[in-house]
Amino acid sequence: MSAQTLKEQWFGNVKGDVMAGIVVALALIPEAIAFSIIAGVDPMVGLYASFCISVVIAFVGGRPGMISAATGAMALVMITLVAEHGLEYMLAATILTGVFQILFGVFNLARFMKFIPRSVMVGFVNALAILIFTSQLQHFVDESWIIYVLVGITLAIIYLFPLLTKSVPSPLVAIIVVSFIAIYMNAGVRNVGDMGDLSQTLPLFAIPDIPLNMETFMIILPYALALTIVGLLESLLTASIVDDMTDTESNKNQESRGQGLSNIVAGFFGGMAGCAMIGQSVINVKSGGRGRLSSLVAGVFLMFLILALGNVVVQIPMAALAGVMIMVAIGTFDWSSLRNLNRVPKTDAAVMVVTVATVVYTHNLAYGVLAGVLLSMIFFAVKISKVRVLSLYVNEGRKKIYYVQGQLFFASVTDFVSSINFKDEVDLVEIDLTQSHLWDDSAIGALDSVETKFEQRGIEVQFKGLNGESSRLLNRLGGISKDASH
Amino acid sequence: MFKNILLATDGSAHSQRAVEQAIQMVSPYKNEVTIELVYAVDGEVSKEDILQYGDSHTATIKRKEKFYETIKEIEANGLTADITILHGDPAESIIEYSNERSYDCVVVGSRGRNKLQTLILGSVSHKLMKYIKAPVMVVK
Numbered sequence: 001m002s003a004q005t006l007k008e009q010w011f012g013n014v015k016g017d018v019m020a021g022i023v024v025a026l027a028l029i030p031e032a033i034a035f036s037i038i039a040g041v042d043p044m045v046g047l048y049a050s051f052c053i054s055v056v057i058a059f060v061g062g063r064p065g066m067i068s069a070a071t072g073a074m075a076l077v078m079i080t081l082v083a084e085h086g087l088e089y090m091l092a093a094t095i096l097t098g099v100f101q102i103l104f105g106v107f108n109l110a111r112f113m114k115f116i117p118r119s120v121m122v123g124f125v126n127a128l129a130i131l132i133f134t135s136q137l138q139h140f141v142d143e144s145w146i147i148y149v150l151v152g153i154t155l156a157i158i159y160l161f162p163l164l165t166k167s168v169p170s171p172l173v174a175i176i177v178v179s180f181i182a183i184y185m186n187a188g189v190r191n192v193g194d195m196g197d198l199s200q201t202l203p204l205f206a207i208p209d210i211p212l213n214m215e216t217f218m219i220i221l222p223y224a225l226a227l228t229i230v231g232l233l234e235s236l237l238t239a240s241i242v243d244d245m246t247d248t249e250s251n252k253n254q255e256s257r258g259q260g261l262s263n264i265v266a267g268f269f270g271g272m273a274g275c276a277m278i279g280q281s282v283i284n285v286k287s288g289g290r291g292r293l294s295s296l297v298a299g300v301f302l303m304f305l306i307l308a309l310g311n312v313v314v315q316i317p318m319a320a321l322a323g324v325m326i327m328v329a330i331g332t333f334d335w336s337s338l339r340n341l342n343r344v345p346k347t348d349a350a351v352m353v354v355t356v357a358t359v360v361y362t363h364n365l366a367y368g369v370l371a372g373v374l375l376s377m378i379f380f381a382v383k384i385s386k387v388r389v390l391s392l393y394v395n396e397g398r399k400k401i402y403y404v405q406g407q408l409f410f411a412s413v414t415d416f417v418s419s420i421n422f423k424d425e426v427d428l429v430e431i432d433l434t435q436s437h438l439w440d441d442s443a444i445g446a447l448d449s450v451e452t453k454f455e456q457r458g459i460e461v462q463f464k465g466l467n468g469e470s471s472r473l474l475n476r477l478g479g480i481s482k483d484a485s486h
Numbered sequence: 487m488f489k490n491i492l493l494a495t496d497g498s499a500h501s502q503r504a505v506e507q508a509i510q511m512v513s514p515y516k517n518e519v520t521i522e523l524v525y526a527v528d529g530e531v532s533k534e535d536i537l538q539y540g541d542s543h544t545a546t547i548k549r550k551e552k553f554y555e556t557i558k559e560i561e562a563n564g565l566t567a568d569i570t571i572l573h574g575d576p577a578e579s580i581i582e583y584s585n586e587r588s589y590d591c592v593v594v595g596s597r598g599r600n601k602l603q604t605l606i607l608g609s610v611s612h613k614l615m616k617y618i619k620a621p622v623m624v625v626k
Contacts, residue, residue: 118537122537237536243541244535244542244546245529286529
């Protein structure tokens with residue numbers, strides 16, 4: 001990258017970036033705290049993560065103007081790890097995730113993201129929205145009716161305040177107002193301070209306190225793999241959305257490496273794994289943020305606010321945060337996918353629903369993606385395995401021509417062979433493969449067996465119209481030797 | 487004479503009416519007229535389209551495809567037509583785009599919201615009328 005573009009990416013839009021960065025920092029605080037609570041760790045873990053990630057990614061990311069921090073998607077993956085093994089293992093998993101993400105970027109694997117079907121992506125964000133929503137229900141347990149009123153007020157302010165002005169993020173206004181109500185009324189509802197410590201100190205470098213052995217590695221490995229997939233999926237999706245909103249290009253492999261480095265730094269400074277955030281990035285771009293400076297300002301300002309106002313932050317009632325999270329869930333859900341559910345192909349709709357169902361059942365977004373991708377592959381194989389075989393008698397019924405249309409491979413050869421009539425009283429059979437393609441050993445085997453069966457009855461078989469790649473495969477696998485490829 | 491026309495569209499039936507009105511308005515000298523359709527994509531639409539189409543390039547092509555019918559219709563009437571996709575808040579980006587260039591007239595369809603909806607949601611056509619320097623025609 002030239003010094004010129006780098007300068008442009010940093011200082012091309014200073015005023016817009018600083019303003020947007022401040023807005024994003026204000027919007028990040030409640031989310032970072034809420035995501036920490038989802039993962040089952042102290043609020044500081046999410047706040048440190050958000051600070052480290054947004055600062056580091058400002059320097060090393062591949063998509064200027066995008067905001068990365070502690071996210072719900074990553075928090076959800078880590079719940080069981082934290083519950084079963086504790087914070088230190090989660091920090092180690094965060095670091096390992098970073099290493100995997102760097103490798104992903106170094107080997108230019110971003111292009112393989114295209115193998116994840118769109119319906120899986122839609123299922124992913126919808127499942128994420130549902131999980132964020134359901135994770136808030138615990139805050140309603142063992143509370144009086146007041147919590148419903150407070151959450152209601154929070155949501156009302158979030159959605160109605162923008163009508164007055166859009167210069168201050170409405171979730172922040174909602175949190176301030178609802179905090180005042182709760183404290184003034186002495187409502188007795190749980191607040192952030194009840195959920196864990198909030199120390200007003202800068203993050204410190206520390207190596208996770210875990211035994212460095214194979215057993216530890218095997219505990220964190222599955223979580224790190226899931227975090228890697230989920231983090232990159234959401235980050236590269238968000239990068240494409242920011243590309244589109246700003247009508248500019250981004251470097252997806254650099255972004256993957258940047259996400260990795262940010263997670264490593266976060267892990268060593270006591271933060272949980274994070275990734276790009278769709279909602280925050282949209283807020284950033286809408287508020288005028290375009291460059292790297294916006295992410296840096298967001299991180300630094302967030303840390304400043306926590307250091308300065310930490311003792312105020314612990315007073316925030318959980319009801320207000322729950323309200324903000326419900327808004328995040330509503331904003332994350334892809335509502336157009338519901339409108340389009342009866343318009344898209346049934347298989348796409350099924351993939352989307354299965355992705356969502358798997359996530360809601362397993363509480364792991366990575367499993368949902370896996371299930372969705374597998375199901376899409378099966379649907380694809382089924383769709384493509386449809387072969388059409390047309391037949392025609394010529395030479396007064398002494399010769400029969402079969403026209404094969406479609407792909408010949410392991411899933412389609414049975415249909416192909418069963419549509420050939422071996423009992424025909426003819427002298428010559430011609431199989432026209434002009435509109436077909438041979439893909440594997442099974443295809444060659446099928447042609448072989450067709451030829452053998454006819455020859456047993458003294459009927460000659462000719463294959464016609466093999467395309468280049470198919471006849472090369474045929475030669476390589478040493479199938480039918482004569483009359484191939486005319 | 488209005489020869490160089492910018493027509494703000496959201497692909498709705500109201501925008502379609504605006505297209506028909508614009509064609510009618512310039513019919514005496516229609517061969518000399520260019521209508522540039524302009525469609526603004528905001529953050530929410532970006533998110534939905536990227537989820538549906540995968541990347542920004544594909545999304546842009548798909549968005550333009552939605553207006554091919556309209557362009558064909560305009561050209562069938564003997565005018566010249568084109569489509570431009572903008573990114574950002576619809577009102578702001580269209581105002582900025584049209585003020586940077588010189589159009590003889592900007593045409594926009596009015597969605598016909600009721601008083602309450604306009605109060606809450608604001609009206610794009612009203613903002614365009616207020617801030618665009620060229621003459622603006624709102625088609626009801």
